[in-house]
Amino acid sequence: MVLLLFLFTPKKVVCQGTNTNDGELNFNGGKNLYTTGSANLNNNGLLTLTNSTPRTTGQVFYNRPLQFKDSINGTAYSFSTTFVFAIEFHNGSYGGFGLAFVISPTRGFPISFPRNYLGIFNISNMGYPSNHIVAIELDTTFDQPLGDIDANHVGIDINSLVSDKADSAHYFKDDGTPTNLSLSSGDLMQLWVEYDSKHKQLNVTLHPLLVPKPKIPLLSLQKDLSQYLLEYMYIGFTSATGELTASHYIFDWKFKMNGTVSDINHSRLPKIPLEDQLESHSLKRILIISLSVSGAILVIFLILGLWLFLKKKKLMEVLEDWEVQFGPHRFAYKDLHTATKGFKGTELLGRGGFGKVYKGTLPVSNIEIAVKRVSHDSRQGMREFIAEIATIGRLRHPNLVQLQGYCRHKGELYLVYDCMPKGSLDKLLYHQQPMEILDWSQRFKIIKDVSYGLCYLHEQWVQVIIHRDIKPANILLDHNMNAKLGDFGLAKLYDHGIDPQTSHVAGTLGYISPELSRTGKASTSSDVFALGVVMLEITCGRKPILPRASQSKMVLNDWVLECWENGDIMQVLDHKIGHEYIEKQVALVLKLGLLCSHPVAAMRPSMSSVIQNLDNVVQLPHERSRN
Structure with a gap:
């Protein structure tokens, strides 16, 4: 998914003075922006939200809140924004969950989850009216419980990742003919988000970088945003990865309140990372690598390739069909072992129908979890384990304990839940x-x-x-x-x-x-x-x-x-x-x-x-x- 968002998370600060022109904010070069998580600002002004790190979030947001509503009558102002982005999967046809542009009452989401939550929500606050969040998602995965139409769509989200309106990624030519686009192709694309306060209409327009802005928007939602926005809100971007990763780039970004934002100067965009990589290879390095391909190096590569093949084969043997079919992600055993202090007796919460339950804290995120360890002597352990994976992993309700993931290690089964401290x-x-x-x-x-x-x-x-x-x-x-x-x-x-x-x-x-x-x-x-x-x-x-x-x-x-x-x-x-x-x-x-x-x-x-x-x-x- 790709979401556009206004958020708050005080980590790294980049303050270089934002360019303004008649109330227009120009974020070229990453000025007056906060970055947090895996997000990074390159020297040439390129914003990279996520990299090859799994199960992570990257967020970039404007340092100061903007006034979105009239303080007297509470009516939301008109606004428009445009940005150039690219998404590149690291694993062929599969990768991270996307990117979003968001308007939020805070500058960050300290207890948000990665993966399909896109670093905005968690299991306990999805869909709450008190969120006051408006987002445009660029979604590159298919999540049926969230009502996704496919793994390549744009959606308008209000207080939830279940879109109020969504459509597959495409743009309209001047004659009205639709042309499909692939969000994860790595190609540069431009998105426009425009809200008309007078007509209470939110338009979203997508097109390739070298194609002029289409006259027909991709999405058009008739809704008064006054009831969802507070007087002062933050704007920015967020992105997330799961087990599979992707790079999410923002090349340039402009925003304007009470007016139409100007187009982006394509000639001044930062270079695509792939071009930087290709230019860094000099002729001298190519010659050195060519001359170094000797018999000894060939043997090393063959041994390395054999080792990688055996490792991949071992993982494929462990991965069952039902593990691919159902949603919850797989945890590393060492993380669960560390979280529960080696499944120590002092961490024991109780004993279920066919296994013990331990409390724990994940080492990196410090999120509290409960881990059910299925007993060796449980005759129906695997059948019951699969039942839990198949059901809880896809359920989303405030009054159901959320299954966050699972692990299988040396014949033992583990289920990871939200911790219930009481x-x-x-x-x-x-x-x-x-x-x-x-x-x-x-x-x-x-x-x-x-x-x-x-x-x-x-x-x-x-x-x-x-x-x-x-x-x-x-x-x-x-x-x-x-x-x-x-x-x-x-x-x-x-x-x-x-x-x-x-x-x-x-x-x-x-x-x-x-x-x-x-x-x-x-x-x-x-x-x-x-x-x-x-x-x-x-x-x-x-x-x-x-x-x-x-x-x-x-x-x-x-x-x-x-x-x-x-x-x-x-x-x-x-x-x-x-x-x-x-x-x-x-x-x-x-x-x-x-x-x-x-x-x-x-x-x-x-x-x-x-x-x-x-x-x-x-x-x-x-x-x-x-x-």
Whole structure:
């Protein structure tokens, strides 16, 4: 991807005085710019955003904020910008993720991710209206979850990398005939971004360097940017690489507020790096290399070539078909070993259904992670591992634990997740310290968060995903007590409208629905049953089954139902909550939990209905009938 952006990140500073002409900013020579990450400013004024370093970002931005809106009426100003760029892959037809031009309220994104996040967003802030980011992406990879149309397109992005409007890279001749372009060809191209405040229209025009600016823009979006832009914003560029790399170059750049920016003088552009490389080879060096090709050097090259071939063959043998098909990138084992201090016992977070989970900090980025190490004796370890790679790696939702990547080393399997510093919900419910007791507002938010995540799995993704093991141990909490569903090791996918068939009953006693225990056939309804039990468990502060309790209190569902029928449903509320709660809200959760965990699957609501009940959009069926 290639994005144009306005950002902030105080690292390297280049202050040489920006050329201005009637309010026009001319960045030729890299004046008054900040660079950070892998970005570099050459002596001849060429800006290189990324190089051959994998999983990195490079950012360049103007040092000072610009006023984009009228301080009195809040209307966005008209503006226009143009720049000359080139993208060159280092691995043939595959390379980095692209480049973007962005307008941002800050000069940098300290917790942004590389790869398909382009150094702008991370998993937790994609799509938030509070981002106030407008970007033009030059995208050179295909990412289906982000709605990409192909691996060679231009898009207009607002607060997210899911484009409001996008089209394959091309330009229009004077007669209106479209001509295709390849963004990653290494050829110099020019892009224009022009916003008309009066008509509320944003135009994006692309063309080869030696072709005049087309009359017809590539993209035209009718939208008032006033609601997305703050009064003062930063402008700049960002780019990112993954496992495969690319060079992203900016040769010249101009910007103008309340007017049309002038064209770039092509004769004064810095030289293309390839030309510099060719000119550096003198005749003398060519002769020396030619004379040096002797028998001994030939043997060395043959040995080196054989070593590289064997190394590549070894890597190809390790890389399975499913590793190419699915998205998450592969981590180096040494990085995970360093991050977890050699998988030390002191870094152990817990033990999952088929492996241990360790906390860690990646050595270069200092990002906190959780690493699941699949046990040797796990008979279905590989099958479950592939299930996690196939599902979580492509999911994007604030209430799902994000899978960042994986590693396979000497027969062992590793999954790398976002770190959830507050741990699992069961620890807070049953092993908490006095200062860690959950109040009712926190419990209600956790119930809603988990419901949102499960609704996404059941109804909002391209395929239905059955979690099959919903319980407090698989509900994780971040710094802000946001709940996220995790442990998709037992997840099963099937197309919408097709009944799933499973080979064995999976799940945890107390959360398994009656029909699942009888038939072994999992469904979205069996997930809803488990969610209902979790709702009751969070509200009552006790486990679903207490073998040593009295007959009436042994099974949580039966006890809550009996108290409701006796007209005293509030007696089941966890006494540790105290008196700070909303009785109507507690009663709603208890009754909804009973409905979700109804023994008859047909009586249970869908997840969209559960969300409507929790948001008070609709009433529960039994409450509606009483009115």
